[in-house]
Amino acid sequence: MSQKLKQDIPQEAFDWYDAYAHGGMDRRSFMTKLGTLVAVGYSMSVLTAALLPNYALAEQVSFNDDDIKATYEAFNSPLGHGKCQGYLVTPQNKVGPLPVVLVIHENRGLNPYVKDVARRLAKAGFLAFAPDALFPLGGYPGNDDEGRAMQRTLERPKIEHDFVAAAKYLKSHPKSNGKLGAVGFCFGGYMVNYLAAVESDLLLAGVPFYGTPAAQDLRKNIKASLLIQLGELDERVNKSWPKYEKDLKKYKVPYEMHMYKNAHHGFHNDSTGRFDKESADLAWQRTLDFFAKKLT
Structure with missing residues (x-):
């Protein structure tokens, strides 16, 4: 994902993911919150690509x-x-x-x-x-x-x-x-x-x-x-x-x-x-x- 595209995603989306990833929010609540961003024009696929792992990208060696x-x-x-x-x-x-x-x-x-x-x-x-x-x-x-x-x-x-x-x-x-x-x-x-x-x-x-x-x-x-x-x-x-x-x-x-x-x-x-x-x-x-x- 490009740096520009990341910058377009609101900081609260990253905060929600951090809460979800560390036990402060369940998956349903996390996805519901992401849905509020979809409602104002963000793409769910872009949001999840920014926040959820894609391990095909991770291999350097x-x-x-x-x-x-x-x-x-x-x-x-x-x-x-x-x-x-x-x-x-x-x-x-x-x-x-x-x-x-x-x-x-x-x-x-x-x-x-x-x-x-x-x-x-x-x-x-x-x-x-x-x-x-x-x-x-x-x-x-x-x-x-x-x-x-x-x-x-x-x-x-x-x-x-x-x-x-x-x-x-x-x-x-x-x-x-x-x-x-x-x-x-x-x-x-x-x-x-x-x-x-x-x-x-x-x-x-x-x-x-x-x-x-x-x-x-x-x-x-x-x-x-x-x-x-x-x-x-x-x-x-x-x-x-x-x-x-x-x-x-x-x-x-x-x-x-x-x-x-x-x-x-x-x-x-x-x-x-x-x-x-x-x-x-x-x-x-x-x-x-x-x-x-x-x-x-």
Whole structure:
């Protein structure tokens, strides 16, 4: 979708989608609200194209790329859901121990966009692992609506334990250099903040994209360097930033925060109209440079 066409869509449509995507509105209410825009001249097909994902758009690195190898690997999470699984992508043009990055999905399971992010990291020379929180329920179901509903049925503490277990699995992988980073989006951004706070020595570097912070009583534990990526139009997440920044300064956490002008929540996700190519490309280059500096 062109930048001009996106600009023609009222901001409230993006706000309604954000509420819908994060449990603040059911699908019927969301579609009813979109219908009010149709009534004043907007096309429903244009609105849904801008707001709902089209994963055919999201592939930047093919799973057949000769420079990488992608497999599904199991790991144990005794305090979480027991047996879990993730998508492991290994660079094929690198030798020796590799820097490792955990890739954490949004609140809807391991969809094609997040798998592609893992492949992008492997293409750049990192051993990347993207767990699927929905594996105990059969895995990502093939569409975000169902995936979102499935993830809401899981207990948050068990999901958190699963990602801690995934981080430890990856950090101790035979091909790992022992230096672990994590990148996540939305719910995954929260999980990056959580992993940095729950155990001081787990992460060396974290990149939360538009994620809320860990509980305040955990923030004193943060030792990892953080690269925080926020979209200017993301009011829901951004309102948590001032208090989080205050605590990061209080506990002398090394961090950078970048606020991307006119960018929505989800601006890095290239499968929806919220995608902002200029901001996403800049944020991703910053992410790669940050991990290269901290993990290699």
